[in-house]
Amino acid sequence: MLDINLIRSNPDMVREKLARKGYEVNFAEFLELDANRRQLIGETERLKAEKNKTSAEIPKLKKEGLDTTEVMARMKQVSDQTREIDEQLAELNARQQSFLEALPNLPADDVVAGGKENNEVIKVVGTKPEFAFAARHHVDIVEKLGIIDYTRGAKLGGSGFWVYRKDGALLEWALLNYFMSCHLRDGYEMMFPPHILTYQCGYTAGQFPKFKDDVFQLRRDDGEDFTHFILPTAETALVNLHRDEILSEEELPLKYFAYTPCYRKEAGSYRAEERGMIRGHQFNKIEMFQYTTPEQSDAALEELVAKAAELVEGLGLHFRISKLAAGDCSASMTKTYDIEVWIPSMDDYKEVSSASNAGDYQSRRGNMKFRRQSTGKTELMHTLNASGLATSRILPALVEHYQQADGSVIIPEVLRPWMGGREKIEVK
RNA sequence: GGAGAGAUGGUCGAGUUGGUUUAUGGCACCGGUCUUGAAAACCGGCGAAGGUGAAUAGCCUUCCGAGAGUUCGAAUCUCUCUCUCUCCGCCA
Numbered sequence: 215m216l217d218i219n220l221i222r223s224n225p226d227m228v229r230e231k232l233a234r235k236g237y238e239v240n241f242a243e244f245l246e247l248d249a250n251r252r253q254l255i256g257e258t259e260r261l262k263a264e265k266n267k268t269s270a271e272i273p274k275l276k277k278e279g280l281d282t283t284e285v286m287a288r289m290k291q292v293s294d295q296t297r298e299i300d301e302q303l304a305e306l307n308a309r310q311q312s313f314l315e316a317l318p319n320l321p322a323d324d325v326v327a328g329g330k331e332n333n334e335v336i337k338v339v340g341t342k343p344e345f346a347f348a349a350r351h352h353v354d355i356v357e358k359l360g361i362i363d364y365t366r367g368a369k370l371g372g373s374g375f376w377v378y379r380k381d382g383a384l385l386e387w388a389l390l391n392y393f394m395s396c397h398l399r400d401g402y403e404m405m406f407p408p409h410i411l412t413y414q415c416g417y418t419a420g421q422f423p424k425f426k427d428d429v430f431q432l433r434r435d436d437g438e439d440f441t442h443f444i445l446p447t448a449e450t451a452l453v454n455l456h457r458d459e460i461l462s463e464e465e466l467p468l469k470y471f472a473y474t475p476c477y478r479k480e481a482g483s484y485r486a487e488e489r490g491m492i493r494g495h496q497f498n499k500i501e502m503f504q505y506t507t508p509e510q511s512d513a514a515l516e517e518l519v520a521k522a523a524e525l526v527e528g529l530g531l532h533f534r535i536s537k538l539a540a541g542d543c544s545a546s547m548t549k550t551y552d553i554e555v556w557i558p559s560m561d562d563y564k565e566v567s568s569a570s571n572a573g574d575y576q577s578r579r580g581n582m583k584f585r586r587q588s589t590g591k592t593e594l595m596h597t598l599n600a601s602g603l604a605t606s607r608i609l610p611a612l613v614e615h616y617q618q619a620d621g622s623v624i625i626p627e628v629l630r631p632w633m634g635g636r637e638k639i640e641v642k
Numbered sequence: 643g644g645a646g647a648g649a650u651g652g653u654c655g656a657g658u659u660g661g662u663u664u665a666u667g668g669c670a671c672c673g674g675u676c677u678u679g680a681a682a683a684c685c686g687g688c689g690a691a692g693g694u695g696a697a698u699a700g701c702c703u704u705c706c707g708a709g710a711g712u713u714c715g716a717a718u719c720u721c722u723c724u725c726u727c728u729c730c731g732c733c734a
Contacts (some may be wrong), residue, residue, distance in 0.1 A: 255693055259703045266703090269715045273661045282714085289714035460652090460690085581691095589698070590672085592690080 216317050218310075222248065231320040234327035236541040244313055245303045251306040260301040265292050271528035315417075316424070319575040321540035322549040332539035333552075339523070342556055351559040352610035353489055356382060358621050359639055374480065374495040375481045381639045385612075385625070386498060388632035390473055393500045393525055397471040397602060400521065402502060405472050405641050407451035410442050418580035418631040420546030420572070421446070430477050438608045445488030448472040448501035449599040453572075456505060456595075457580040463587045466595065467506040467514055471602060474499065492557075492564060497606035507584065508574070511596035515571045518600035519551045522567040529626045531611050532556040534563055548573045553603075555611040564607045592609040 221228050232239055268289055275282050326332050344524040356362035361382025367375040378386045391457040398404060410432065416422035421429075431440035444452055452470055461468075476499050502521065504514045519535065526533045533555040543550040547570040554563035574594035577583070583592040621641045625633050 252693070255703080259693065262704085265715080270662070270664090272714070276661085286714045291714095293714065448666055590699070 215314055215574060216320065217342070217574075218248070219576070220426065221245075222628065228320065230316065234321050234325070234540040235318055236329060236506045237318055239317065244310070244471035247306060247310060251303065251310065254299055254303050254306070254395055254427065258296050258303065261292050261296045261299070265289060265296070268292075302507075315579070318545035319420075319543075319548050319573060321543065322571070322573075325538070325540045325542070325543070325549050329541035330539065333536045333542055334539075335534050336537050336551075337523075338533040340525055340530070342532055343615050345558075345617075349558055349614065350617060350621075351388070351489065352557075352614050355613045355617050355621065355623065359623065359641060361385065361639065362397075367474070371495065373492075374493075376494065381633070382609075384512060384633055385639070386605055386609065388625075388629040389603075389608060390498060390500060391632045392628050393602055394473065394526070395502070396521070396525060397502065400469075402469040402471045402482075405452075405470060406456075407448060407472055407474065409445050409447075409451075409474055409477075411445050411450060411454070412442055414457075415438065415445075415450050416443060418457055418576060419450045419453050420544070420576055421450065424545065425444060427513045428479055428481070430479060437516070441539070444477040445474060446478045447476050447499065448474040449503065452599065453576050453597055454500060456582050459582060460504070460592055461584040462623070463507065463584050466584055467504050467510050470503045472501055472503075474501070476604070483617060492560075492607060494606060497604060499604040499606075500602050502602040504581070506596045506598065508593070508596050511571050511573065511598060514598050515549065515551070515569060515597075518569045518598060518602070519553070522553050522600050522602050526553060526555060526608070528628045529608070529612060531608070531615055533566070537595045544570065546570075546572045546575050548575070555607060556615075557607070557611050558614045559610075564611075565605050566611075567601040570598065572597045 216228065221241055222245065225245065229241060268285060272282055272285060275285065321327075326334070353362075353364070357364070359381065361378070361380055363377040363379050367377045370377070370585070396406065413422065413426075416426060416429065421596045426440075426443075429446050430444040432442040432444065433440045451474070452472055455470070475496050477496050480493055480495060502518055503520055504511075504518065506514045514526075521537060523533070533553055536552045536554060538550040538552060548572040550568055552565050553567040553569070555566045557564050573596055576597045577594040581595070582595050585597050586593050601618075612626070616626070618624065618638075623639045625639060627638055630636065
């Protein structure tokens with residue numbers, strides 16, 4: 215959510231920045247509504263002040279044995295009047311709220327306008343692998359090795375699910391262990407959050423109400439609307455950890471990571487082009503998350519990107535880092551870097567990590583603050599998140615990069631400690 | 643799933659025959675006096691959001707788990723919901 219004072223004091227600046235995200239808005243009606251709203255607040259508060267003052271007098275008058283019927287009649291009038299104004303106010307507040315919560319975050323000053331086409335590749339690591347034989351698609355490789363079972367995955371969960379088996383399961387677990395060991399080394403706190411979250415969690419993250427139909431929703435037996443959902447990313451959980459809290463400045467930055475599967479409906483996604491495990495309804499991901507002061511968040515974003523890049527680099531995969539244009543960033547984010555790994559069979563780079571700074575956008579939605587030591591005042595925190603990493607695209611990239619002519623796959627050195635020290639996954 | 647108890651501003655904890663409580667008091671914390679320094683003692687301060695202000699000054703409004711209701715007036719009465727704790731049952 216944006217700062218309403220910013221819109222009041224500088225609507226043109228806000229409008230211009232939102233336009234860079236491709237979001238057109240006119241604040242004229244909003245500002246008029248806001249002025250109207252504030253006038254009503256003044257009216258009702260004056261009446262309430264009178265009510266409070268008089269109410270204190272009533273017991274005194276009664277004690278003196280005076281007649282209070284006239285005063286009470288006047289108070290009844292005041293009461294009815296405030297009730298009427300408060301009803302109008304409630305409606306204006308609701309309208310203002312839904313307008314405000316629909317506005318995306320403002321892009322950072324160094325983020326260029328426009329959509330995907332304006333994304334800028336800022337770093338390329340490694341080179342495209344070359345093969346002296348006919349390179350295979352990852353689906354063919356893993357099926358031949360018998361380490362991913364798509365057929366039975368679909369039998370269990372339907373289209374968009376798979377089963378990791380044997381060395382595939384081990385490899386998946388090795389990747390997660392490798393990621394986690396790096397985060398622990400860097401002093402991030404490990405946690406396992408619930409996978410089923412309340413509606414409020416999606417709201418704070420900035421994913422709801424707009425994208426509430428993209429998640430798997432859970433309804434109570436008698437409920438019309440859903441109260442819980444299965445998390446689409448651990449970010450949704452981590453961003454709510456300190457909701458409605460005031461932290462002390464010395465605690466910041468707080469650095470967390472969590473492993474969870476991610477569950478997404480992906481309704482209407484193009485499956486044909488993305489054969490295999492590029493886009494499934496469930497995938498494993500480790501998410502990094504930071505709570506910072508406003509002045510810490512720029513450096514925190516750089517740290518998160520560097521960490522994610524280090525993980526991919528450690529696996530020896532070819533990848534690039536893109537700085538997203540304003541329109542390609544998620545609604546909640548001021549600035550986003552994507553790390554995209556090369557998938558030979560697709561002749562393309564695919565996102566394996568997205569690192570973003572939400573500024574105070576999520577904090578305002580979730581009322582997440584810290585107390586500034588120098589002033590003693592509360593301020594909104596900044597929140598940042600980055601995958602570190604999702605495995606569903608790493609594993610395909612990995613088996614394609616490291617495939618051998620005989621169908622076996624070399625295991626990157628960093629994963630071997632979790633693969634029984636072996637160097638290769640062999641065709642049996 | 644059944645029964646019971648509870649939820650008060652950082653924390654502990656008063657207040658529930660509705661009205662001089664503007665939400666006691668202790669602790670913690672902050673400032674000051676005292677002290678070579680510290681402790682103790684004493685004095686003062688000490689929640690959040692909003693409106694109006696140039697104001698981080700005043701003044702006003704709201705908030706006692708959440709929402710609705712009764713009333714001139716609700717922490718206190720009524721209803722619904724959420725969460726926590728205890729006991730019983732069931733269970734990986």
